[in-house]
Amino acid sequence: MPFEIICSKCGTVLYLGFDLKSPRDVLKATNNKCKGCGANLNYLDFKVEVTEI
Ligand SMILES: [Zn+2]
Numbered sequence: 435m436p437f438e439i440i441c442s443k444c445g446t447v448l449y450l451g452f453d454l455k456s457p458r459d460v461l462k463a464t465n466n467k468c469k470g471c472g473a474n475l476n477y478l479d480f481k482v483e484v485t486e487i
Contacts, residue, residue: 438483446470448480457482 439449439460446468449460457480468475 436485438485440481440483441468441470441473441475442481443473443475444468444471 436450436452437454438447439455439457440447448464448469449455457477461475461477461480466474466476
């Protein structure tokens, strides 16, 4: 099952993959910014979803 981390402000998928990652680690890779809307994000702002196929 793919795992998604989505910006809560614009809905951009910041991470999609099969490895479970913490939003904190994903944010570290993007300097705490959403690559879609450029907002500074806190990891608490993230929606973490597991998508069923
Ligand atoms: Zn965004």
